[in-house]
Amino acid sequence: MRGEGSAPTARGTGPHPPRYPGAPAEQPSLDNWQEPPHNRWTFAHLGEIVPSATVSRRAPHPAGPTSRLDLLTAAIPDLESRLERSYTDAFLVLRGGELVAEYYRDGFAPHDRHLVMSVSKSLCAIVFGSFVDEGSVDPSQPITRYIPELAGSVYDGPTVQQLLDMVIAVDYSEDYVDPASEVQTHDRSAGWRTRRDDDPADDYAFLVSLRGDGTTGRFQYCSAHTDVLAWIVERVSGRRYAELLSERLWAKLDADRDATITVDTSGFGFANGGVSCTARDLARVGRLMLDGGLAAGGRVVSQEWVDATLAGGDPAAMDDHFPGDFPNGSYTRQWWCMGNDRSNVSAIGIHGQNLWLDPQTDSVVVKLSTWPEPDTEEWHRVQSRLLLDVCEALDG
């Protein structure tokens, strides 16, 4: 992956996959995108360079909420008001192949994409699992075997499996509302907030800057770890993460719509939180998990990978902080495992995003929301109570 087409990098983090095959060393940027040879590519990918709005072919949106909840309301009469009160934009229940219920708030339609925040992490893990399956990544190996540029960082020593399970002590505050937190520096490096002069040049450079005390084994939620996973699959394939997410997952879902992922100035997809997609397409991802890694377009990831995810991780590794009331909860391969008697497993994103699996009823529940706060114990409780009530209604 070196030489022609390798993207220039922030010092010490490259090479990275080129934005497009055959791109010269100087990659497309805000300063050169209108010039050849970049314009051949940028004119068809402008959203990666200049913020772009969607011009919907369906405008205006239908007035009022779209709601089909009748199969659940006998068991949960106040379902619609609970969805409203928990700032739901989209809600969907799929049992086997049957669409049992669907709800979209006023102003949000089934074809609208919604930011899924850290649900993106669980999508990344599926892509990552496909690389493990084919033998190009070995989770027992040190992270620096794949990304030597991480030598000297917190990632110098831990294994890939520890990265997947987030059991690395890292100087990274995941306090979303603290301007001094690392998660906000991470956001700025990735183009999610206005840059400051001394910020790392891009997400790769941010990852290289992270430090820790060298201990492993205790769960510490850290969004940066997912971007390292994405970096690893980029490095072993020589392809951009956005392309890998498309080829290895999205293209196999028979999805209604393309998903999107935000990119930084180097074109690196924000694997930990930057995916947007429709509720129905996200439900297709849940389906493939319950179907042992098989999607409409063929096998995505092995049954073994899926089984290991659904089996859960080590509850003893968790701190007391698990979203909702799940004392036996665990985290493995970028999924939250509730450790309850239903064996629920979920992809979770701040502000109320859930891709919730209920193996007992072979059901997937998607809830996409816009809670006014990113992440409070109380909101997680409200959300998980609702999701559990839906599962219990499906039992009946």
Ligand SMILES: NCCCCCC(=O)NCCCCCC(=O)O
């Ligand atoms: N800054 C970019 C996006 C970060 C998205 C973070 C996210 O969605 N996190 C989910 C946290 C889940 C619950 C964690 C907890 O309660 O411990």
